[in-house]
Amino acid sequence: MGWFEALVLGLVQGLTEFLPISSSAHLRITAALAGWDDPGAAFTAVIQIGTELAVILYFGEKIGRIIRAWFRSLYSRKYRHDPDARLGWLVIIGSIPIVVFGLLFQDDIHHTFRDLRITATVLIVFGVVLAIADRVGAQTRDLDHLTVPHGLGYGFAQALALIPGVSRSGGTVSAGLLLGYRRAEATEYAFLLAVPAVFGSGLYELTKIGEGTGPRWGPTILATLVSFGVGYAVIAWLMNFIKTRSYLPFVVYRIALGVLLFVLMATGALDPAAGPQF
Template sequence: MSWFEAFVLGLVQGLTEFLPISSSAHLRLTAAVAGWQDPGAAFTAVIQIGTEVAVIIYFRKDIARIISAWFRSLSDRGMRRDHNAQLGWLVIVGSIPIGVLGLAFKDQIEGPFRDLRLIATTLIVLGVILGVADRLAARDAAPGPGGPGGGSSGGGRHRVRRERKTIEELTVKDGLLYGCAQALALVPGVSRSGATISGGLFMGYTREAAARYSFLLAIPAVLASGLFELKDIGEGHVSWGPTIFATVLSFVVAYAVIAWFMRFISTRSFMPFVIYRVLLGTALLVLVATGVLSPNEGASGVGGKSGG
């Protein structure tokens, strides 16, 4: 891997990690379109450490409160009712599905799951799911026909507005369901944030609550995955220097993206991302169907592993 490839891929990782469009798919597609070798699952996992460091810094006050309360809850039974302590346990519970499935399907993640046809399909399908979830959230947030209270002055039918849940209302069941949604992101094209945010919206949480818990939930999963894959860096065409460079660059770009994204979702819908996903997935299917791209374009994997 050249330094220029590392620069481009680090930039792509930082720009796409927290948007619901799948950073792993964009890394795979960027390499395929440019005619480069697939950077591989190990490279993808390691440079995601940079973006997660950005999350840790951005949410440092929240994380400090959660860690402090969680440790105190181990010895103080009264602290177990504290929201931050409970959130610490919920992040642990929510991380179980992706940890178990990540180990169980490691070979598939590094091989068959990187097929461009599968990536295109997941881009489209999860895009539609995100769109449906977003419309449900928008419908609940909108006042009924009779005004903010949902009443109707004409005596006709009216829709009762449903109050969406905040992160303070997160339960163990919901935390585990969030975790199952996050595990879908083991397939490139799904998007970690897209899957968990969609899951949160379907469960009745606000956009802000779904996004915030999605970011917190990703921290242990991404860090563990990146550290686990460190052993494969230096094998094949991926070397340490470009990998470190891409990781640092992804951190710098990702920090700016987080700040923008949290402001964006407070007032805007996810529909631009839905449209982008569907168009990108459709274009990719056309390119593969017409022979412009091979389903396994550039695939070789790290350490000589097959790309499927």
Template sequence: MADFFQAVVLGLIQGLTEFLPISSSAHLRIYPDLFGWGDPGAAFTAVIQIGTELAVLLYFWKDIWRIAVAWLRSLVQPEFRGHRDALMGWYIIVGSVPIVVLGIALKDVIEKDFRSLWIIGTTLIVLGVVLGLADRFGRNEKEIGRIGLRDALLMGLAQALALIPGVSRSGATLSMGRFLGYEREAATRFAFLLAIPAVIGAGVFELKDIPGETNPYGWGPTIVATVVSFVVGYAVIAWLLRWVTTRSYAPFVAYRVVLGVVVLVLVGTGVLAS
């Protein structure tokens, strides 16, 4: 029963933090250690993220369906190749390439070295400051319809930084989007769409390691955590999209910096093992 209780808590953490620019993978590494549960592992983290991405699929199903249909039609009907939705499909594919390539190439490093709390505490602080600067100086002049190939690739490269826990997939993508001049809502929506192939792909890729040497949870707790993350994640999407239309990312920046400092102090004083 203890495993299932922990799974519910970890699913709740995943659902609350996946879409906020505060790094869900960092939270799934930090808080289990604080609770004395140990590191749940990269495989468990990747698989339960499928739940939050299913929430994205459900929330944006009309947009995703429209983009998918237009993209598929563009493959066989030349008149659709310049269609805005067809191009968006290509932009999502192109933007997903960096994280897929680097995720496969750096798999061993990601699952071991990158999970050090020294690295996580540092990236929470550094990327928090970057997000704050991007939000402060970014221009609100571009809507999501103005995304082009260059911007999609740049945001995809930024997303790839999230292979390091503590960076935050949404935080890195939002930061790049804001630096490129996109409105908060536009950058947030594209970050949601861009994450779908990478997160679902990574989760499916890691299914073979449930359970495994680096994953203390079996199939039952993993499925429970995934379901919880789906339900909570859906609610967070709706809340965040309303938030960014009128408010800045400042509270998330402050939270990242404070959490990063606390983690480094706890590791430095021996309270947590790095």
């Protein structure tokens, strides 16, 4: 992987990580259309650390409160009912599904799930799911209503994002909307829930950077830094956008992209397995 390729993929990661359109799918599609090697699941996981650092910066005050209250709840009974401490526990509980499924389906994540036919299918299917959730969700709950079953529901939805095309934010936001949470609250919890999952996955995959034919350290670091800067701007824009607008534009985009991929593959313009797998 060269420097220009890393720059482009970092931009793509930053632009798409927080939108419900799947950053992993866009990294995979961008590389395939450009004729580049598939950047691989390890590269994708590592540069996502950059976008999660943007989450920590944007929600820094809230995350700080959650961490402090959570630690205090370990030894002080009065903090066990603190809303921030409770949210900290629910982020941990909601992270369990993606850890379990990530370990169980390691080979599929690196190979089978990266087939562009699967990516196109889930882009369309989960675009429809997001449209339904945005349409029928009651949108009356805030994060104070979050329960353990709801946290696990969010968590299972996040685990589906191990398949490129589902979208971590799209899956978790859809779950939140179907559970009756407001758009802003569903999106905020989705971002918070992603932090331990992404850092865990990224750190786990770090050992694969620079190995064999995999991406080198220099371009990977560049892509991570670019994704951080662009990702921060996208978070700020999205949190304002959803206060007054629905997710419909993203639904239309997902379905159109999925259909375009099928057309390109059907005409032979795009190989479903384009690029060697790492």
